[in-house]
Structure formats: C-alpha cells, structure tokens
Amino acid sequence: MNFIVEGYPAYAYTGGRDFDPQLPAVVFVHGSALDHSVWHYPARYLAHHGFAVLAVDLPGHGRSPGAVRTTVEALADWVAAFVEAACVGRAHLVGHSMGALAALDCAIRHPHRVASLALVGISVPMPVGEAFLAAAADDSPAAFDMQSVWGHARLASLAASAIPGLSQVGASRSLVARARPGVQHADLAACHAYAPPAESIRAIEAPTLVVAGRRDQMTPFRAGAELAGRIPRAKLVALDAGHAMPTEAPRELVAALRAHLAG
Amino acid sequence: MAHSGPKAPHPDTLAVHAGQSPDPATGARAVPIYQTASYVLPDADTAAALFDMELPGHVYSRLSNPTVAVLEERMAALEGGAGAIATASGQAALHLAIATLMGRGGHIVSSASLYGGSHNLLHYTLPRFGIETTFVPARDPDAWRRAIRPETRLLFGETVGNPSVDVLDVPSLAKVAEDNAIPLLVDATVTTPALGRSLEMGAHLVVHSATKFLSGHGVVIGGVLVDGGRFDWDASGKFPTLTQPYEGFHGMVFSEESTVSAFLLRARREGLRDFGACMAPMTAFQVLQGLETLHLRMPRHVASTAVVVDFLAKHPAVARVHHPALAAHPDHALARALYPQGCSAILAFELAGGREAGRRFIEALSLFSHLANIGDAKSLVIHPASTTHHRMDDAALAQAGITPGTVRLSIGLEHPDDLVEDLSRALRASQK
Numbered sequence: 001m002n003f004i005v006e007g008y009p010a011y012a013y014t015g016g017r018d019f020d021p022q023l024p025a026v027v028f029v030h031g032s033a034l035d036h037s038v039w040h041y042p043a044r045y046l047a048h049h050g051f052a053v054l055a056v057d058l059p060g061h062g063r064s065p066g067a068v069r070t071t072v073e074a075l076a077d078w079v080a081a082f083v084e085a086a087c088v089g090r091a092h093l094v095g096h097s098m099g100a101l102a103a104l105d106c107a108i109r110h111p112h113r114v115a116s117l118a119l120v121g122i123s124v125p126m127p128v129g130e131a132f133l134a135a136a137a138d139d140s141p142a143a144f145d146m147q148s149v150w151g152h153a154r155l156a157s158l159a160a161s162a163i164p165g166l167s168q169v170g171a172s173r174s175l176v177a178r179a180r181p182g183v184q185h186a187d188l189a190a191c192h193a194y195a196p197p198a199e200s201i202r203a204i205e206a207p208t209l210v211v212a213g214r215r216d217q218m219t220p221f222r223a224g225a226e227l228a229g230r231i232p233r234a235k236l237v238a239l240d241a242g243h244a245m246p247t248e249a250p251r252e253l254v255a256a257l258r259a260h261l262a263g
Numbered sequence: 264m265a266h267s268g269p270k271a272p273h274p275d276t277l278a279v280h281a282g283q284s285p286d287p288a289t290g291a292r293a294v295p296i297y298q299t300a301s302y303v304l305p306d307a308d309t310a311a312a313l314f315d316m317e318l319p320g321h322v323y324s325r326l327s328n329p330t331v332a333v334l335e336e337r338m339a340a341l342e343g344g345a346g347a348i349a350t351a352s353g354q355a356a357l358h359l360a361i362a363t364l365m366g367r368g369g370h371i372v373s374s375a376s377l378y379g380g381s382h383n384l385l386h387y388t389l390p391r392f393g394i395e396t397t398f399v400p401a402r403d404p405d406a407w408r409r410a411i412r413p414e415t416r417l418l419f420g421e422t423v424g425n426p427s428v429d430v431l432d433v434p435s436l437a438k439v440a441e442d443n444a445i446p447l448l449v450d451a452t453v454t455t456p457a458l459g460r461s462l463e464m465g466a467h468l469v470v471h472s473a474t475k476f477l478s479g480h481g482v483v484i485g486g487v488l489v490d491g492g493r494f495d496w497d498a499s500g501k502f503p504t505l506t507q508p509y510e511g512f513h514g515m516v517f518s519e520e521s522t523v524s525a526f527l528l529r530a531r532r533e534g535l536r537d538f539g540a541c542m543a544p545m546t547a548f549q550v551l552q553g554l555e556t557l558h559l560r561m562p563r564h565v566a567s568t569a570v571v572v573d574f575l576a577k578h579p580a581v582a583r584v585h586h587p588a589l590a591a592h593p594d595h596a597l598a599r600a601l602y603p604q605g606c607s608a609i610l611a612f613e614l615a616g617g618r619e620a621g622r623r624f625i626e627a628l629s630l631f632s633h634l635a636n637i638g639d640a641k642s643l644v645i646h647p648a649s650t651t652h653h654r655m656d657d658a659a660l661a662q663a664g665i666t667p668g669t670v671r672l673s674i675g676l677e678h679p680d681d682l683v684e685d686l687s688r689a690l691r692a693s694q695k
Contacts, residue, residue: 037519040520044317048312062522140266141268142268145271146268149271155272157271157281157340158272158282160284160332161332163319164320164321165332165339165531166346166524166527167340167346170346175492178522250319251318
C-alpha cells in the first residue's frame with residue numbers, strides 16, 4: 001500500500017494482510033540498493049501473527065519514487081516521517097544493513113517513534129571499500145557482483161539455499177542490478193559516512209536486538225557483537241549466515257524477531 | 264574505468280557443487296535422494312506458516328523437494344539466474360513458462376526452427392486453449408518485430424535450432440522483446456550454459472530439456488525453467504498473472520511478494536501445484552550425476568563434431584552440411600561471437616540421392632544409434648522428415664530448414680575417428 005511521506009508516495013508491503021493500525025506496528029527497512037522484497041518471509045510471518053507490518057521501499061528504491069536520501073540521518077528522518085504518516089504513533093523498527101543504520105539513527109534522534117529496535121547485519125561505523133564505492137559510482141556490474149557475493153556467506157552459491165529453488169547470490173544480484181542508476185552508490189556512500197556520536201548510542205533506551213551473522217563478510221560478527229555491547233538494553237543473537245540474513249536464514253531470523261517482539 | 268568484481272566460483276566448480284551443502288542430517292557428501300512425497304510438519308503454527316509462505320520449506324514433493332532443489336539451484340547458478348524450477352520434461356518446462364505468463368487470448372511469436380515436440384505444443388495444442396503462435400524465420404529480427412501484436416506475451420526460440428542448426432541472435436531478439444515490454448524465452452538445450460549463458464546475452468527466461476546434454480547419459484526425462492529475475496513485470500503492465508491479486512493464493516500479488524522471483528513464485532504456486540508436472544527426486548539425482556561433468560563433456564562433443572563436419576563437408580556423397588562451424592553457414596560469424604568455444608554437437612546434412620539414400624545410410628550405420636533423442640554420450644542419427652517432424656507439411660518443414668533428405672546427427676563421446684569410420688562405411692552403402 002502507499003502512504004504520502006515528505007511529499008512523495010511511499011510504498012510498503014503489508015505482508016499479505018490488510019494493514020490494521022490498531023495492531024502493534026513493525027516497520028522493516030531494507031539495505032543498500034534493495035527493496036521490501038528481501039523481507040518477504042519475516043514480513044509475511046509477522047503480519048499473520050498479530051502485527052501490522054509495513055516493509056517499506058525507501059525513496060528512489062523499488063516502488064517508491066522520489067530522490068534517494070544521501071545520508072543515514074536523512075533516511076532516519078524519512079523513517080520517522082513514515083511512521084507518523086502511517087498513523088501508528090510508534091513502531092518496532094527492523095532494519096538490515098543500511099536500513100539498520102537508519103533504524104538506529106531513528107532511535108537516537110526520533111526516540112518517540114521507536115517502540116523497539118532490531119538491527120540485522122550492522123556495524124557502526126560501516127566502512128565501504130574504495131573499489132566498491134568507485135564501481136558503484138560508475139554503476140558497474142562489478143559493483144552488483146561485489147554486493148551479491150560479499151553480501152552472502154563465503155561461497156554461498158555452492159551451498160543449499162534456505163529458499164528451495166532460489167539462487168541466493170543470483171537473486172540478490174538481479175535485485176541490485178534493477179536499482180535505478182546511482183542508487184547503489186548513494187546508499188553505500190551514506191553507510192560509509194555515518195558516524196554518530198558515541199554517547200548517542202549509549203543513550204538509546206529502546207529494547208534492542210542485534211542479529212549478527214557468524215559468516216557475515218560485510219559487517220563482521222564481532223562488529224555486531226561490539227555494537228550490542230554499547231547499547232544499554234541490547235541482546236545479541238548469532239545466526240549461522242552471511243550478511244543477507246533476511247534471505248539466507250529467514251526461519252532463524254523469524255524466530256529471533258518473534259522472541260524479541262514478545263519482549 | 265574498468266572495475267573487477269570479486270572472485271566467484273568458476274562454472275566448472277558450480278557444476279560440481281552449486282546448491283548443495285553436505286547433508287545436514289547425515290553428512291552425506293553425495294546429493295541424497297530424498298525419496299519422499301511429503302514432510303512432517305513440526306507443529307500446527309509452523310504447518311500453517313509453511314502452507315501460507317510465511318516460512319520457506321518443503322511441504323509436498325509436487326511443490327518442492329530437497330534433491331530437486333539442488334538441481335534447480337545448480338542450474339540457476341550455472342545460468343546466472345535468480346532461480347529455477349525443475350519439471351517432468353523439457354516440454355513441461357515450456358508449458359509451465361507459457362501457462363504462467365498467459366491464458367486465453369495470449370499470443371506467442373516463435374522461431375519456425377523448432378524441435379518437433381515444441382512445434383506440436385505451439386501449433387496444434389495451445390490454440391485449443393486459446394493461445395496462438397506466429398512462426399517466423401529465426402534469422403530475421405524484423406519478421407519477429409512485425410509479427411508482434413498487442414496481445415503478444417512472449418518471444419520464443421531455440422539458441423541453436425534443432426535440426427536446422429541455425430543460431431538464434433539472442434541479443435537482437437532481446438532488444439525486440441524489451442522494445443515491446445515482453446520477455447524473450449530461449450530453449451538452450453543444444454548449447455547448455457557450458458557453451459553460452461543466454462541470460463547474459465539478454466534472454467529473460469531459459470528452458471532446457473535436461474534429458475539431453477545436461478544429463479548426457481540418456482537415462483531420464485526432465486526439464487528445467489530458469490528465470491533471470493531482470494524482467495520488470497510491473498513496468499510492462501501486460502502480465503496480470505504476476506501483477507494482479509491471485510484468488511488461488513489468498514489474493515497474492517506475486518510481483519509485490521518478490522521483485523525478482525515473481526514469475527517463479529507463480530509458476531511453482533500455481534503451475535506445479537495445479538498442472539503437477541514436477542520432477543521426481545530420482546530423476547533430479549540422475550541429472551545431477553551428469554551435470555557434474557557437463558564442462559568436461561561439452562568441449563569433447565564440440566571438438567568431435569568439428570571432425571565429423573569437416574569429413575562430411577568434403578565427402579562426395581554429401582550434398583550439403585548444416586553447421587555454424589562452416590564458413591559458408593549463414594550464422595558462422597554470429598555463432599563465433601555468441602559461442603566462441605563452439606555451439607553445437609548437433610548437425611544436419613543432405614545426402615546425394617534424397618530420401619532413399621537416407622534410408623540406406625541410416626540402416627548401414629552401426630556405431631550411431633537410430634533413435635529420437637540428442638545430447639547422449641552415444642552418437643545418434645535420425646531422419647527428421649519421417650520421425651521427429653513427421654506432423655509438419657512440406658511448407659512447414661521447409662520453414663524449419665528440413666528437406667525430405669535431411670539427416671540429423673548428434674555427436675557423442677566416442678573417439679571421433681571411430682565415428683568417421685562408421686559414417687564413411689554408411690555413406691558408401693548409401694550410394695550403391
């Protein structure tokens with residue numbers, strides 16, 4: 001369904017159920033150059049288990065028009081505006097990678113919009129290599145390869161997929177390659193530049209779940225664990241997966257989110 | 264500036280490993296044959312979630328099976344696609360693709376140079392279900408463009424036509440398809456991903472008869488349908504099966520559920536569920552046994568074919584040889600550009616002496632097996648006009664590049680000298 005956020009239509013997948021603002025809301029925020037569809041299984045599961053689910057397409061991604069936001073802070077402002085536009089008061093935020101940074105920053109600067117945080121595949125800071133940024137700046141297919149190969153566990157293409165018949169790396173590459181020109185670079189550059197004050201992270205009050213992949217090649221497990229140690233009310237869950245946990249380990253992620261949301 | 268991507272496994276490695284982790288239950292290194300119709304549901308909530316696609320997993324082997332999934336994921340990896348569905352046969356894969364994209368009133372533009380079974384489906388059977396096909400010469404992109412109507416939903420051709428051995432100009436036809444907001448589906452049975460990756464050339468969907476080179480042993484019937492995940496169904500606006508709510512699955516809009524695998528979701532959740540032409544686990548295991556050596560076999564097939572083509576082209580009893588390796592073949596340059604390692608272990612030729620000479624030739628062969636198949640480890644021969652293409656009239660035969668004297672060979676893995684010896688003896692016999 002579509003909302004109007006900061007003057008533009010904003011699409012959100014509701015998990016196969018009509019959106020009911022009376023239910024506790026869960027807003028899913030995707031990563032760089034991706035869209036709502038990475039959350040397919042977790043979003044659909046929670047929508048059928050008592051939550052009002054909104055898996056957004058960030059501005060300039062997927063089905064949402066508008067200019068790509070070029071800083072994590074601007075993304076966080078947009079997420080806060082989205083929660084307001086959806087008339088849910090506040091929401092449980094579930095973010096992946098860049099989306100996790102946006103959710104984190106939303107909890108720092110718009111805490112009244114955040115019921116809880118689930119940060120999947122995150123590190124703060126989130127440095128992006130020079131070669132990766134340069135390839136993305138040119139919209140080079142090499143950048144699509146970098147994101148899809150490094151974005152999964154090492155040699156993921158040689159392993160069985162958690163989703164029968166789906167090539168994890170191939171599907172991810174196709175999705176990244178469909179992003180509009182310039183989007184991947186803008187997203188990666190925003191991740192690279194994000195540097196919140198250390199004390200702002202220690203001041204986060206929202207109940208927080210950090211989900212870290214033991215085989216994550218982009219935001220290493222130890223970085224997720226380290227961040228969980230800095231957020232006062234954070235719990236850490238480790239998954240045997242790479243960076244793309246929403247699709248590499250959807251069943252395990254659903255279990256972690258369910259426990260987190262049950263409080 | 265040039266950018267180099269990360270190191271990814273080579274196709275040889277994918278052919279051996281992709282889609283398979285050592286069995287989590289037993290540690291088995293070989294792909295286990297999960298010979299089961301169904302799967303125990305651990306609890307009521309998980310059961311409901313699996314049926315409703317809230318969790319991924321296996322429910323019933325018509326929809327998915329762990330052994331079949333290895334083949335699907337391996338083929339998707341080899342083709343560079345988003346995913347795949349394995350089917351009971353190559354014909355089932357073609358039917359699944361078409362039935363997922365269109366219903367009554369749909370129209371297909373197809374190469375006229377097709378396997379007889381595909382021609383039967385498009386020309387005789389699908390019109391009964393309200394789907395029409397216009398056949399056009401494979402080599403004329405303008406003819407394809409002219410044949411497209413408002414209701415056209417698919418372009419279809421074989422990467423290398425069987426038996427005429429013409430080479431489909433996949434990049435040019437992909438452009439025609441995209442200009443008209445419809446996908447290009449190619450049958451890559453003859454080329455296989457070992458010789459060329461159709462999705463990288465621009466095709467949107469790929470079907471295979473897994474019976475042929477993918478298996479290489481000629482012991483099973485099977486098919487595979489691969490989706491590149493790059494076609495924008497929503498932007499096209501011509502595919503309500505993928506972009507409008509489907510009553511048959513809780514009003515699901517497949518293109519919302521999955522941006523890159525909307526087509527595969529519908530094909531699995533409707534096509535496999537309702538038409539039921541799924542692949543058996545034992546079949547998937549046997550195809551996988553062959554697939555592991557695809558990258559070793561295809562160069563040998565192609566090299567031996569070059570020897571045979573050279574021999575036949577110089578033989579006085581042969582009026583004409585059809586194979587893109589010959590400089591005189593109209594697709595010679597295209598084949599070299601698209602398939603630099605060679606494109607076909609299938610070739611056709613015209614015998615001097617027409618139909619009667621053809622009969623004597625086939626009966627005099629002893630190493631070549633006279634049968635209706637291609638892509639076996641064993642070399643094969645057939646007379647298309649009286650067998651695989653016998654339902655086509657002379658005009659349709661001519662359009663498909665077949666004459667009453669055309670003989671088709673599929674070159675196997677025997678020593679090429681032995682094949683040439685067998686052909687030489689039979690050619691002498693044909694002229695007596």
